Amino acid sequence: MDKASIIKNIKEHKNQPNLRFELKERTESFTNRLFYTLFDIDTPVDENLDLLEKEFDALVNLACWQVDKPCQRVWANFVVRLPQILEKLNLDAEAIVNCDPASLSIEEVYMAYPGFYAIAIYRLAHELYIDGFPLVPRLMTEYAHRQTGVDINPGARIGNSFFIDHATGVVIGETAIIKNNVKIYQGVTLGALYVAKKLQKTKRHPTIENNVTIYANATILGGDTVIGENSIIGGNAWITESVPANSTVYHSPIIKIKTLPHVS
Numbered sequence: 001m002d003k004a005s006i007i008k009n010i011k012e013h014k015n016q017p018n019l020r021f022e023l024k025e026r027t028e029s030f031t032n033r034l035f036y037t038l039f040d041i042d043t044p045v046d047e048n049l050d051l052l053e054k055e056f057d058a059l060v061n062l063a064c065w066q067v068d069k070p071c072q073r074v075w076a077n078f079v080v081r082l083p084q085i086l087e088k089l090n091l092d093a094e095a096i097v098n099c100d101p102a103s104l105s106i107e108e109v110y111m112a113y114p115g116f117y118a119i120a121i122y123r124l125a126h127e128l129y130i131d132g133f134p135l136v137p138r139l140m141t142e143y144a145h146r147q148t149g150v151d152i153n154p155g156a157r158i159g160n161s162f163f164i165d166h167a168t169g170v171v172i173g174e175t176a177i178i179k180n181n182v183k184i185y186q187g188v189t190l191g192a193l194y195v196a197k198k199l200q201k202t203k204r205h206p207t208i209e210n211n212v213t214i215y216a217n218a219t220i221l222g223g224d225t226v227i228g229e230n231s232i233i234g235g236n237a238w239i240t241e242s243v244p245a246n247s248t249v250y251h252s253p254i255i256k257i258k259t260l261p262h263v264s
């Protein structure tokens with residue numbers, strides 16, 4: 001195949017007229033500016049809010065290509081909710097500093113905890129998601145996912161003072177509901193019992209009630225699965241049914257250790 005034919009061929013197969021990676025890049029720089037505007041003391045709020053509004057306009061132009069989904073009011077609705085979101089995020093940061101014996105300062109939480117970063121970007125993206133703003137919330141949480149290994153779908157509903165410790169390899173599905181003061185550790189999955197396209201728009205992921213702790217690598221599946229309040233789910237537990245309030249759930253593997261006599 002000559003060069004002209006290759007170009008023609010590629011052009012024929014490049015058939016998504018709205019697929020512009022500029023949207024992804026602009027969303028990532030908008031997300032960075034937003035995070036710094038909310039938390040970094042040297043990032044002036046007034047001028048950065050103006051810049052954010054301009055950057056958001058560009059996102060609207062790139063993301064709102066469906067005529068039946070007008071997006072013009074989304075920024076106005078979002079910006080008024082920023083103080084409330086910040087209040088919630090400060091509660092998350094406090095929960096981390098109060099719960100984690102390894103944390104040395106609140107500044108460390110904001111700058112060094114991937115769990116805090118992932119929750120921050122999730123909470124900001126969630127507000128855009130509930131306004132029906134297409135694609136950008138997913139690009140925001142995927143950006144956080146890429147940086148932290150924590151995949152929180154912007155559709156999930158998460159209450160106050162949420163803490164993900166050692167955050168990596170965590171998956172929180174689109175229809176998960178997490179109430180207040182929940183702590184989870186690395187490798188936790190809040191997922192669907194099985195995956196089928198026909199389940200779109202149904203509750204597929206679990207509900208976690210207040211004050212639940214879920215230790216590392218536990219997997220909790222199913223839209224009807226409810227983990228009752230004050231429960232503790234041990235590491236590596238595999239749960240596909242509801243757990244009553246105040247329960248402790250252990251996974252008990254059989255570990256065999258065979259020690260041979262030392263032969264030199």
Ligand SMILES: CC(=O)OC[C@H](N)C(=O)O
Binds near residue numbers: 171172195204
């Ligand atoms: C987290 C999870 O179970 O994902 C499976 C699928 N994407 C769904 O949303 O059902």
